Amino acid sequence: MNIPHLVALVLTTFTSVLIALKFLVWDYRFEYLLPERGYSLIVNMHFWEGEEGVRISTWLPANDARQLVDNISFENMGIPIHVEPTEYGTRAIWEGMPPSSTGKIAYNAVLRLKAVRYVLPDSVPITEPRMPTLKEFLRETPTIQVNHPAIVSLHDSLAPRTNNLIAHVKRFYEYVASFENRPFKGTTDAVTAALLEEASCNGKSRLLVALLRRSKIPARLVGGIVLTAGRKRTAHQWVEAFIQGVWVPLDPTNHHFAYLPENYLKLYVGDQPLFSFKKGMGFRYEFEIQYITLPNRFFAQHLTEHPFNAYKAWKAFQENGIPLSLLTIVLMLPVGAIVISIFRNVVGMQTFGTFLPALIAAASVTTGLTYGLIGFLTVITLVSILYYPLEKWHITHNPRMSIMMVAVVSALLTSGWLAQQFDISNITYLALFPVAVLTITAERMAQTIMEDGLKKALWVTVQTAFVIIVVYEIMTLTSLQSFFLAMPELYLVLVSIGLVLGRWTGIRLFEYWRFRHLMKNL
């Protein structure tokens, strides 16, 4: 065994021991490291005929005991937005003159949700609510007609002959839940639902609220979205009843009693629309929902108490305003570099630059892989074209590189301008691309075209793009990121891999192809 292999063995052993200590002695837990599932919700609000100004309002997701908004970002098209917390929810209002009469505003929320089940006591007496604020939730409204003869007679025929609140809630819930679900458009009031004995979510919910209120149990409508991956236009409404100081969810449409599934996003309470907009303007909305993986939220809290993790270092960085997402991706760069070394030394692929694919992948984390790749390819192609006149006019190396760098920066600025014109905010992040690296890559590409031909240059480009994709997927694996944050000693394993790889004398995969003539003729 030679020295590099011995060093690699020692480092790997040391790492294993440290990891074993962490889990066995220092109480690291696997479940704190694994990522959580989350949702990305994009709410697109299209408008038209907004010549006289627009006014659009909606309810934004807010934090509560079971839902956490990790991040929310807006596309406002320059229309002033006003966000205010109210007793019904967080209201966002866009009001002003848009740059054009037709357009789209949107918000994107990253959410973590939790299912919650309420354990109800067997018996609770119905009492007159003492809190004056609860009076509102007993009142009759034009669509929740508590005192309408139809509701009164239905209530009286259903209501159990007892003062047990739980019995009332159960009885009314079961009755309304037994209705056929109908995809009615628009508003269905309580009386209509009672008479038809079928309704959509809002009709069934209003009827349940009316029956509960009739029994002097405070109840209210709740509005939100059931998150399932894909695009959709349906929002959802359910009910909350006030039981012993707690608002308990009841969904007669999807049959959830005192239970809210994980994918229910609550946006507001009360009998109101999710969206409202100024009379005369056109309006249409759409939800785009995706499942995403997010770092474990208990991770930070639990890890800071334990020795040897990168979280402590991050605390120091954080004071200087460096976000965790940036730190994470920087920490993943060496992982990307090792993966590239494997592609180059074991597979035998050729890439423009050794670390370039890792840097492009890191920059693509903010732009998204598609825009990252398109941006990278466009910039280096355009700039490499510039190489030819510079070469022809015998512009020497250093000035030539600085001129090409100007071109790279201009291309990035242009992409920002285009992004604004076509409303693709993702592209603006292209400005984060490593400018110097792109310049050098463009030069390499031009030289490869000149010395080895266009075919060869295209082939290397294809390989580079492939490596970028793989490296991106690996660097953005949330679980891998968590492992490196929790166990930075894993870097020693990277060093070991590097040492073994660097002494590996085997035949690269592509060499079997290159020496196929030799293989046939040996």
Add this chain to the structure above:
Amino acid sequence: MAGWKAWIRRFKRLHRELLSINRRNIEYVYPCNPRQFYALADDKVLTKHWLKELDIPVADTYMIVESFADIGRAIQKLKTLDNAVIKPARGRGGGGIMLVVNKNDTLQTPSGKPLSEQLIRQHLADIIFGNYSFGLSDRAIIEEFIVPHPVFREIFPEGVPDIRVIVYYGTPVLAMVRIPTVRSGGRANLHQGAMGVGLDLQTGRMLHGLWNGNYVSHHPDTGKQIEGIQLPYWNEVLKISRNIGSNSPLKYLGIDIVLSHNKPIVMEINVRPGLEIQNINKKGLRALLEAIKPVCKS
């Protein structure tokens, strides 16, 4: 179609005999060629100086252009010569080479295109600025224009074919000739489409060519036979290769030799010689190198 057993045999044989890129770097280039001596191969001014001391023929140097101040003198010098080659001392892959022919006191290319003084000045400046040597400042060499031996003129009339000999601890191991083609634009560079021709190391006879992924017995453009053609001065070539190999601190080398009408001339020494020579000769280098000496120890 050979059976799978035959393929497994070939596969195993490839593993025993092929010198892969990783193995070349780790077992030969790094341990056999100490980095402090790279300059001996990478800088042609130093290479020529050293080879001259060993009494090995190199192209006559007319002038070394060290700085811009020398450019004027260089032009004057060119006017006094019949022909010359301008090349960067640290160029790679044949980049930055300019051939100058003096016909009736006007400087031109071998094909007769006029070369203005301004253009030559510019080229010399480009070399000194390091345009052909990865941005490092460099020197330009003005040297003898070598006319290849008629045996090559017969096969393909353009360019200068060169012989590559792999030498390990003073022993020639494998050799090939690179012959320009139309596709390579007269350059003897395999990447650019020159034909590689395997050589019988003992006799200096040409075996077969490898061009465009196929083994051929004739030149692809002229149709002239190459198989069986005897290279002149072959014993000299071997002697020179052994001489360089045994006197050099670099122990794993690729030596590039051009044959003029009366002698072999060493053009270049390479510390990281390419591996394509194995395809061209249908022979794996690993087995040949290990037969000479077990792996260098670092």
